[in-house]
Each structure stands twice: as C-alpha cells, then as structure tokens.
Amino acid sequence: MIRVGIVGYGNLGKSVRKGIELTSDMEVAGIFSRRKLDLDLYRPLLNIKEYKDQIDLLILCGSSDKDILCQGPELLKDFNTLDSFDNHSKIKEYYYQMDKIGKENGSLALISTGWDPGLFSLNRILGTAILPEGESFTLWGKGVSQGHSAAVRSIDGVLDATQYTIPKPEILEKIRSGGVFEFDSHKAHLREVYAVIEDGADEKEIEEKIKSMPDYFAPYQTQVHFISQEELDKNHKKMLHGGHVIRRGKASGDGDALIEFNLDLQSNPDFTAAVDIAYARALYRLSKEGKKGAITVLDVAPKYLSEESYDSLLNLI
Structure with missing residues (x-):
C-alpha cells in the first residue's frame, strides 16, 4: 500500500483525498495544513517531519505562487514529493532546483503534473x-x-x-x-x-x-x-x-x-487530482527503482501510471 501525505486541503487537496479513497493501492497517511482542520487525518504542517517514517510520498496541493515554490524545496529534503506547479515560465528553474535538492538528499520529486502542464x-x-x-x-x-x-x-x-x-x-x-x-x-x-x-x-x-x-x-x-x-x-x-x-x-x-x-x-480539481494520483503511483515505483532528483511527465513511461499489470496493459495496445 502506497502511503500518501496530502499537503494543503483546499479544492485540490479534497479532490486528492476523494480520489485516493477510490484506489486499491493507496491510502491517505495524513492531511497536513497550516490551518487546524476538524479531520481525523489532520496533522499540523509544522510537525510533518515527525511522520517521515509513515509516509512514502507527499502530494503538494497548495498554490504555485505562494506555497509550492517554498514548500517543495524544503519538503523534498525529507520526503518524495509530487506537485502541480503550473507557472510555465519558472518550470525549468524550479526543475533544476528540485533536481539538485533531491540528489543531495536521496529523494525524488515529480514536478508539474496535472493537465497543463502535464x-x-x-x-x-x-x-x-x-x-x-x-x-x-x-x-x-x-x-x-x-x-x-x-x-x-x-x-x-x-x-x-x-x-x-x-x-x-x-x-x-x-x-x-x-x-x-x-x-x-x-x-x-x-x-x-x-x-x-x-x-x-x-x-x-x-x-x-x-x-x-x-x-x-x-x-x-x-x-x-x-x-x-x-x-x-x-x-x-x-x-x-x-x-x-x-x-x-x-x-x-x-x-x-x-x-x-x-x-x-x-471539475478542474477532481481531474487534476486524478492525474496527480496516477503520477504519484509512478513516483513511488520509480523511487523504489532508485531514481533520485527531479523528474517530469517527460520521464514517466505509461506503464508506471496504471494499477493494472503489464500483461493486462498489453491488451490495450
């Protein structure tokens, strides 16, 4: 079971939680927010490092301009991360920053998923x-x-x-x-x-x-x-x-x-969440193969996205 932490609980965070509940290979290990939430899975974002051993990856659901640029580099030091960073003019700069941090800390970031970029x-x-x-x-x-x-x-x-x-x-x-x-x-x-x-x-x-x-x-x-x-x-x-x-x-x-x-x-957030969840599965599998640094949708073969076996996927070719 892939243990997922959700960072941020606005429209996208709520959709990610709904989507994960429909999968057979993932579970929500915690919902992290600066705001206090009336949820069993709520964890203070300030204390997120305490849950490092209970989480396989984080899906960052905050805004690109105010949250991800700050949270991504910091959280990647301790966790594998996935985000939907969507400022096209800054993606290249953000990629190289995350690639350096991931390689230095032995972690993996999959950046700019979703539908555009994605x-x-x-x-x-x-x-x-x-x-x-x-x-x-x-x-x-x-x-x-x-x-x-x-x-x-x-x-x-x-x-x-x-x-x-x-x-x-x-x-x-x-x-x-x-x-x-x-x-x-x-x-x-x-x-x-x-x-x-x-x-x-x-x-x-x-x-x-x-x-x-x-x-x-x-x-x-x-x-x-x-x-x-x-x-x-x-x-x-x-x-x-x-x-x-x-x-x-x-x-x-x-x-x-x-x-x-x-x-x-x-529903834009529901669909973006669905894309993020599929790519989170890929992030987990690639991290298990030893991949470190940062990757984008360019680096992910379709087989990594699906819950189906490779043999089953061959039927779709």
Whole structure:
C-alpha cells in the first residue's frame, strides 16, 4: 500500500483525498495544513517531519505562487514529493532546483503534473516529434479561471464574481481547416465575467476597471454581465475547465496531418487530482527503482501510471 501525505486541503487537496479513497493501492497517511482542520487525518504542517517514517510520498496541493515554490524545496529534503506547479515560465528553474535538492538528499520529486502542464505538455511534445514541420496551438476553456475571478472580486463594489476563459469557435475552425493566419492567444480567447455588485455601484465604472486590468483582461476581448448572487450561486459556481492542444503539419512528405487532444472537465480539481494520483503511483515505483532528483511527465513511461499489470496493459495496445 502506497502511503500518501496530502499537503494543503483546499479544492485540490479534497479532490486528492476523494480520489485516493477510490484506489486499491493507496491510502491517505495524513492531511497536513497550516490551518487546524476538524479531520481525523489532520496533522499540523509544522510537525510533518515527525511522520517521515509513515509516509512514502507527499502530494503538494497548495498554490504555485505562494506555497509550492517554498514548500517543495524544503519538503523534498525529507520526503518524495509530487506537485502541480503550473507557472510555465519558472518550470525549468524550479526543475533544476528540485533536481539538485533531491540528489543531495536521496529523494525524488515529480514536478508539474496535472493537465497543463502535464497531459497538455505530453501532447505538445508528441505533436512536434511526429510532425516536426508544422505549427502547434494551445487553447484553454471553456473554463473557470480562479485567479481571474479573484482579480474581479478585488475591485471595489464587487461582491462576488466568476470568470470564464473561452476559445473562440472561429479560431478553432481556422486551425482545423488548415487556414493560414497569425495566431495570437489574446485574440483566440474570449473572457466572460459574471459579477455581483453592491447596490448603487456604478456598472459602467466597474466594467471599465475589469476590461482595462493589465495582465488579466487587457488586451483580451471581454464581456461583463452583472447578475444576482442567487443566479451566480446557481449557475456559475462549478469548477469546469478544459482546452485543446492541436498540431498540424506535414507527415513524412506532403501529406497534411492534424493531431488534436482535448479535455472537457466538469471539475478542474477532481481531474487534476486524478492525474496527480496516477503520477504519484509512478513516483513511488520509480523511487523504489532508485531514481533520485527531479523528474517530469517527460520521464514517466505509461506503464508506471496504471494499477493494472503489464500483461493486462498489453491488451490495450
């Protein structure tokens, strides 16, 4: 039985716990948090080293910007770790940092699992390997962006909000049909905001603040809808997400080819947890084989992910 410690108990941590309870080869050995939780499995994060002999690996479920960058390097000194670190611009730097720490301490980190980075990364790499002469496209959505939703809620006068990122259908059609155009991620997506505002708040002023917010909404095409709290709670609280990775190009000559991988998720944290759990199984097996340092999805053969035997997996080939 693989003994898993969960670090952080927000949306992802709760989904990881649910997912592990459905496996036959894993168990939750502890849930570690800075907050005191009313759970039998709760352990103070401050005391985590006391449980070193009771845990085979940790799944880090905190935020990339505030938690994983600090917790990952420190926890790797005593535990094998898995995380869904998703700041693409910092992954390479984070990888080399974790690789050095893991090798110095005899532990193994599997970083940046999930679906992007993670499954989307694999499909981008497969696409460029199989169709080296071609173009790659990544589009996200329809899905809820937690960061963008929080940014809208930070505006004075906004009580609650949900923001969706939506790939434009006409851009998807151009890609799939082989249309020649200059792809711009900002122009390929629509941002749609549903906001609840205070009585008497100026809708036009709030809409302008949203649309002009740098790094979040400008220069995206953005639509803003003002609705009631009841409607927001009823229709816009699900954590849906998804997207597309598309590679189009020439296959071994003049034959046009298109490879597409897409996800349509009713629960972003549930699906991310499912990916993390499969890769946690791989992390455990590779650590038992003596692997140290840091690895990514690039290093994991599919056979390590499955609960099934190799003989059973051969039936799927």
